[in-house]
Amino acid sequence: MVRYFILALLLVFKLQAQDFNNYTPIVCEGKIPEDVLKLSSEKYFSQSASWKTDEKVQVNADISEKKQSKLEDDFILKSTFNIDRLLKSGKIVFEHPMCTYINKIADYLLENEPELRKKLSFYVLKSSFVNAFSTHQGIIFISLGLIAQVENEAQLAFVIAHEIAHYKKKHVISSYVDKQVIVHSSNDIRNSSFLDKLHLYFNYSKENESEADSIGFNEIFIKSAYDFSQVNKVFDVLLYSYLPFDEIKFNTDLFETKQISFPEEYLLKELSEIAAVEDYDDSESTHPNIKKRRASMYNQVNSMKETRGEKFIVSEDDFNKFRKIARFELPHIYINERKFSRALYTSYLLLRNDPQNAYLKNCIGTSLYGLSKYKNIGEFANACRVFSEVEGEEQQVNYFFDKVTKMELNIMSVRWLKKITMDNPSDEFSKKMMKNSMVDLFLYSEYLPSDFDRASADTSESMVLLADSVYEKLSKYEKIEYKKKINAKASGKSYSNYFADVYDDTFKAEMDEAFKDAEKIKEEEKNNKSYSKRNSWRQFNFKRKVKIDKLVIIEPTVIQYRTYKDEVGERYFASEERQRDLIAQIPTYCSKLNIQANLLDIKSFKESDVKSFNDYVILSSWFSEFFLHDEFNEKENNNYICYNTKFMSELQKKYDTKYVAWVGAFSERRKREVDQSVVSCSILLFPTLPILMTYMMIPANFTYYVFMVFDVEKSEICMIDARVVKADLKTDVLRSFIYDSLNKLNK
């Protein structure tokens, strides 16, 4: 019995402890909240009804109550649907212990206001930005970037108090109403210039921010036992939020070997100063500048008689644990956002405290892979910010990767990834990236596998100049080879030693295979130069020769938009209606066509389907990443292995397929534009004028539809079925398109 108890205790301990060595990104836990499951339209109707009975705040004296009510309703509609998209985007985390911790802080801050507390819910936002925001529904999002940068719980608590104040004072809605009043203004405002209007709007917004600071402090934070002096430090967090969470010197030792070190000119001798300006011009900003906010809060904090307080109230251990998790999340987020140099530097910072951490090494490997891929295709600026725009120690990272050559970056990537696979032979993903990088190595250089072999490396290491008599006895080919080595050594551009510590028979075989693949690609490119010359949607349609009878379909995206007369914006209800119809029809069509499809639709999930929700999140992230690396989709033989492919193997097993489909439909209703020549012809042939005028009065409709199937294992597109039709997105149109796309799958 005691044994079982100890075993259970150990199990619980194991479950609670975070394994940072094999760190996996945080996922949602527990039950899916109603905020996520409920339809946007349902939420809108309930929120609109409750808003009407709620206490009104006269926000703007320039408009009537009726007009204000209309604007508020308009805001609730837009906000509800857009927040709902964010909730479903896979960027939020619910019921994770980190959320529980944030909720505990909120519980503590609002322990005297239980009614207000009930209206609020907190989610963690998977974003690297140092940010938090509240919505009119009472949802408050706290970004991982913020959690990673704050120094203590008191700072986090002040940010939460600030956001609660925004909700309490209904700033989100009042800000929208203000903006609309300015845009469609009357009286004096109408005659002002656009810039004046903009400044007026920014002033309203800044007032709201100052008010939130003040109310957050005086009505919420002040009642707590937190250290008031931390409020001032929150502004430091905000001021330097654009920098990584630490400032540590970057050293290239990590990528150097005994034989190879990078030249000194690859590193900046002097770094740019951190030039965060507190007193920046905030006339075109929604927030007052940091100096003003700090000054305003400084007076309020100083006016307090008591200055005592705690930095931690809920739990210091929890804070440290969750901040570490947030920091570990950052490389993952940066890689997803294609910020490879930042991901590499963040991993580098974390690796200093945990030098053997496999997760961090993997993140560095992935970042090197990303940087080398982008350097190879000449789009490096998309993966690494220009070093002159970067401040602090991070500038050295960007400068270094800017200076290293394609070749150097490729071999760095290959070596790093090879080392990972040697440490962990079961890491198939790193192996896949390494092979891909190896192919690039031969694709973008004139090197041969023999240039890197151990024999060559060893010789190069211990190379001595041969005496003339010895040299003369060499054969013609040996002489050429000897000269090559001498020249390479003299120019400092010999890389044959670089793989010395990872070179073995397997590596040699992998090199040979990669070389063959590179040669094959070169040959294919010679014969097929037209691939990237696709310039119309119809030319994009294609399907690889594979029969797909099993796949996962991710929730379709349907957006109906209008820019016609006064109606500008999305037709939210129509979009939702079409989307729901599509979701209802897809299973029927699939069974009719003998296709086994798993449709991952959040609104069809039950509370307990959190695993399916997490599957959806992984797939969404994969898609976002895939589309972000658009530069590679144009090139048939140069595919980019998405980072999120790493998390696909489990999904592949679970759903027993490697094919994932995404459907998107976008329609636009806009004013019809008729060519001048048509009008002129019609005037000449005047009996046709009534027909033309009638035609011009009817709005033009366009529908864009895309059905894409991906092979997530290979990170490549298997099928694209794209269509553009001049019609509104009616049910029959969408149904016929999706049926046709599904019908093409198993042909």
Place this chain on the structure above:
Amino acid sequence: MKRVLFLVAGFLIFYNGFSQPSGYIGKTNVVSYKMSFLPTVHAINYRLSNLPSLNTTHSFSYERNISNRVTISATLSKFTNKICANFRDIHKYPREIKFWGVFNYHGTLFEVDIKTYMGGWVAPVGLYVGYGLSVNNISFSGIENLTVTDNFYFDDGMLKEIEYEIYDDPFDYYTFNFKSGKKSMINDNLSVDFGLNASVILSHSNKFVLFDEESFLYEMVKKRRNSKLFNLYFSIGYAF
């Protein structure tokens, strides 16, 4: 005719055997009732009243997908119009012929056409252009009810009535048709189609003689025939 049928059958077998069009959610056949019309005014239509008429033709059609963008269809149409010849006359001195009364103009049309659905549409839904050939058979009834007077004048008055004969044999003419329209589904089975049709006469049989080629009746029938060459249509069908 046999040769045409053979070609059409071969065409159908070929496409049925080698392609699997999606159709509208798997429905590749549409049977429909079509009403063609051209709002016309009295002067063109020769109606009994002065009101504009619809000049309608009723058709039954069968359409089948042969690929995702192409359908073929066969249409059988019927119409009957009344032609009014009240107090119309041919006055060619010294001869005066007068008609009055109403006779019927019957048409039976058989059309085979091929429709191509444009852009990204999946047949049979969406915008299309079609090309077709039709055989049009025209017959008359009620000619015997016409009252005809035929007078022959000299300077000093009517001399005598002469004999006349009306030929009312049916005749055929062939047209090439161009059509453009849009078909939608209002639920998963019901299709609605509207568009316009324009035809060009390829040839017509020699039997097209009524009374004689100089006569007013001949002109009336010719105009009637031409009024059918351009029309708008609306159809409602069932997809399966």
